[in-house]
Structure formats: structure tokens, C-alpha cells
Amino acid sequence: MITLENITKTYGGKTQVHALKGISLTIEDGEIFGIIGKSGAGKSTLVRCINMLEKPTSGKVIIDDKDLMTMSDSQLREERKNIGMIFQHFNLLSSRTVFGNIAFPLELVGASKDVIKKKVADLLELVGLTDRQYNYPAQLSGGQKQRVGIARALASDPKILLCDEATSALDPQTTKSILELLQDINKRMGITIIIITHEMAVVKEICDRVAVIEGGIIKEEGRVVDVFTSPRSQTMKDFVKSVINMALPDGLTKLGVTDQPAPDRDMLVRLRFKGAVTNDPVVATIVRKFDVNVSVLYGNIDYIQDEPFGYLIVVIIGDMETQAKAFQYIKNLPIGSEVLGYVPRNN
Template sequence: MISLQDISVTFKADKNKAIHAVQHVSLEVDKGDVYGIVGYSGAGKSTLVRTINLLQRPTEGKVIVSGKDMMALNDKDLRESRKKIGMIFQHFNLMRSRTIHDNVAFPLKNSSLSKQAIHDKVTDLLSLVGLSEKANAYPSQLSGGQKQRVAIARALANDPEVLLCDEATSALDPKTTSSILALLKELNKRLNLTIVIITHEMQVVKEICNKVAVMEDGGVIEYGSILDIFTKPQNQLTKDFIDTATHVEHGIETVITHPTILNLNEHDVLTKLSFVGGSTGEPLIAKLANTFNVQGNILFGNVEILQDTPVGTLLLVLSGTPEAIAKAVRYLQDNGVTVEIITEEIIAEKKNKGGDEE
């Protein structure tokens, strides 16, 4: 559907200095994907996504959308191709002097549709985004969430195959953000709409995306399915982003640094267990006592559903003989559980970190 091949974007700051906003990025977005591109400000994510519809022409590389080489198109064909790529922004970009109906109708003003056909289409689009009663209102009379719904309806006016969302929820409160993401998810399924979302919030990615790329300093440092990225992150920046969305590491740090909760005996082993899929619902911890005579004391637990797959985390103290604990750990690993032994050095590091933050 979308193929970005070795994309670089360089800006000339002055005669002697160049800014490399995007550096040799390649990404594949399949039809029907909700693809998240996450990174902090200045990472290059907005610049990268604007190359998809050539609002930003790459300095190097190729942009293929629906089988078309976008950079090889003449002006007329490029305008036609851009109609199939809708875009919404952080600050909505509505025309204040026009009604909501006229804002949504604006992309159709030079189309071959009759006035009645345009009116009917705008009516259908406003119904689709839940704003039928606001057709004659003006942007100033709408909430932020309603304005973004208008922007989405306007972006759908030309029946696009792709919708680009540039920090589309950053100006919204959490409840409104959830409602907009739910709407985008519904549109993705109902219209088979391919969506690319730029965000600095991993929570947004977790709620709606099936794939994600993490950007830093103009490059993609990690990409993959949501399940793979959340359960097997390879990069520290990715891990930091994930923690903002799950708060698992913060919860574990709170337990470890609390003076009365963590009270280990001589042979106790503190472990972090990560479950994915079917193993999340298995009574594995109960079997440790029955099979290996190892007691498991749960200090922290978290379960989430990512792309219809349960993902769980437990902070667990294992008590027993060293030999029995070693067998119990192997048993857990053989049953698809990732086991991380939290050593005294790690505990001391987290305690020092907690002290520094205070």
C-alpha cells in the first residue's frame, strides 16, 4: 500500500550547515494497517509522513503509494493521487468563517458532483462522525473533539484510501482522545482505511495501532507489530516509551523501593515474569508449589490486551531451595514465560534512582 524506500530529507539551514531531518528510512505499510510512528519532538516523524503525499519532497529515496511512484507523477496526476490521501492535524485547520457543512464540503468544490450530491455526501459524512446536528454551526461553537471529528469528515470527502494523522489527538484531553481513537478504529474497519498516525504518546499507539515504528534523530531505530514491540523491545528509547503507556516498570520500581514490601530471605529470588498469549491464563504459579515445592509470592501484577492477545507481567518472589527454584524457572521458561532474575545490583540501582527522583 505504502512503501517508503531509503527516504532522506535534508534542509539547508545556511550555506555551511544542513539539517538531516530524515535519514535513510524504509517502511512498508500494508493495506488496512493502522501504523503508528512514535518519537519525541524533532525526531523527524512529521517530516517523514509528509513525504507520503509529497507535501515534503524527499531529498533521496522513493515513495510508492497504491503502486504509484509519487515522485514520478506530473502535477495533474499528483493532485489526483493526493485526493486519495486524507490528512488531519493537531489544530484541526478549520475555516472559522464557514459552517461545519461548508468546511466538510470544501474539498469537493471543484469536483464533478452536483450541489445536491455534495450536500448528501456531507450529510452522510457528518453522520459517520457523529455530528449530524452540527451542520449549520461554526467551528467556534464546537469543542476540540468535535472540531477534530469535522476535520476527519473533511479528510474523508474524497473517499481516500489512506488517512495521515499528524499529532491529531495531542491537543485533546484523555477522554476525548479515546473517543477520537475509537472513531478512527471504526473507520479503519468499516472503510478498510489505511491509517498512519504520528504521535509522541505510546498510549495512542497501544490503543489503536497494529504496527509501530520508533524514530530518533531522523532515523527509525525499531519497528514491528505492536505485540512484538511491547513484549520484546530492543532499544532503551522504545522501553521508555512503552513504560509511559503501561506503567509496569514504574509499578515494579515502587514495590522494589518500598521499605516494607520487599523483604527477601536468604535463598529467595526476585523475578519478573512476562506472559504472552495462552500462558497468561495458565495457573503456572500454583503449579510451582505442587510440583517443585517452590512458593510464589506475587508483589505486582498487570495484564493488558494488545491486538486481541493477553500480555501479562508479574513481580514474583520465589522461595525454596536453590535447586528447586532453578527447576521452577526452567519449567516457567518451557511454558512460554520470559523470566528475568532481578539481582541485588538491580534492586540497589532502582532504589538509588528512586532516591534521586525524590
């Protein structure tokens, strides 16, 4: 378990920069945890504080009950073997082959040739680069370079893998394959993965939980599926919007939506689902229980890993009182719901 307690980081110089202003987070073993934020939010600073590449100005970094802030340099060097890191621009050694890059951390700790050979062969196989081991970085694609980066990070058998914008330099297809590899590593080896990103699509694809950081402060954190269905902070809302469009489809705004009910108007409702509830026949139940018709205008069901989430925009057609009763019933269901307005009845 990783516990950050009230971490602050102020960069010195004439004009001080308060990059982190009191960050507290707990990350469980085996989790894939996302930290999302815009440029300059403090993401890289935060992730570098976790492995003490950057020493926090104050606060505590506790990994498996050990306080990294009080460790000596040699203790820290030892501890860092448990923490691998990969980078946006891969940071490979251009004068070394793929094999040489992955072998490098093992050479540093004085592993024998045989051990290195076996270990690197296993890692090459894991990341799917066995046939590229004698190539130099310049001969590889971005995705292949990041696979080398991942293999190198795993060479010291870390328990934690830190990824700072690891897919930001890659196209969407390659990003997907790298994220799949990370997920595979997480599942097979149980490695805790912390993913720093400015892309909500990355979070949606593989993270269990996410924290959003802005101006050196955590604005919101939670399970990805919860955050997607009901973001609380404006920052998180903006990020969620960037991958799922919760705005009313154009066609709907043209219907002439008003915010007051009227005898000749029907109720426009947005239902938000997550998890197994999606499969419940909510609409059918309302129609059966109340003297209303429900017409589905728009739906968007998506998946966060295996969990379904999404929303439906429906019109509840019936007299005013029954519309209100039906909505009261919906409000008590374990789904999100809101009245968007009232639209003129169709006939």
C-alpha cells in the same frame, strides 16, 4: 500497500537539517500504523513525504505499486485524492460552517450540489455531527473540530488517512472518542491509517504496528503487543515505560534485594506475558512440578486492544537448587522471564 524505501530529507538553507536519514517502512492495506517519536524526531516530515507535501531528497515512495517520486504534478494531485490528512490544530476554514468545511474538497473537484449534499450528510452522520452542521468552527469543542477534520479528510473517499498528532490538542476523554472513531472508520471502511504521535497511550489504544523514530532514523518497529512486552531499543523502552511502569514497586526494593542466591533467600522473578499465555496457569504448574511455593507479589495485566499483556512479580520459595530448576523450566516457556534478585526468606 505503502512502501518507503530509504527516504531522506534534507532541509536547505545555510545550515542544512538532515530531518530524515534513510527511512524504510512497509505499511499494509487496512493497517493502523503508529509512528512515535519525540519533538523534532522527523515525524511530520516523514508523514508529509508520504503524500508528497514534502518531496523527499532521495528514496522512493511507492503506494499500490505506483512510484510517487516520478509523478508529474497533475498525477500527484490525482493520487492525493487517495490520501486524506488530519492535523493537530484541525486546519478548518473559520468562515465556513461545518457543512461548508466538509463540502470544500468536493466543491474543488466540481461535484454537483446533489452529490455534495448526500455525501456531506453521510459524513456528518458518520462523525456524529449532523446537529452541528450549521455551526462555525469557533462554536465547536476541540473534539468536534477534529470530527469535522476527519469528515473533510474522508470526503474524497481516500484509501489512506494520515493523522499528524490528531489528538495532541485534546483531553484524554476526547482523545479516546476520536481514536474510537478512527478505529471504527478503519474497520468499517478498511482505510489504512497512519498515526503520528508522541504519546505511547495513543499507540497502545489503536495501532496494530508501531515504528519509533529518533533523529530521522527508525530505531525499532514491530507489532504493538510485541514491542510492549519486549522493547529492544532504549527509545522504545522509554516510550513503553511512559505508559506501563515496569520498575519494581517501592515496597519490593525495601525488601533488601541482593543479586546472589543464598540458602536463606528466595528468588524474585518477573514474568512477562502476552496474548493467550496470560490465561495459562503458569504459577500453578511450577508449584505442581517442583517442590516450591510461589507467592505473587505484584501483578499488572493490561490490554492492547483485545490482547492481554502484562507482568507478574513472584517469589519462588524453596531450596536454592529447586529454585534454580524451577526458573530453568520457566525460561523455556514462551513467556518473558528474568531473575530480579534474591530476597530474605520470610520465616
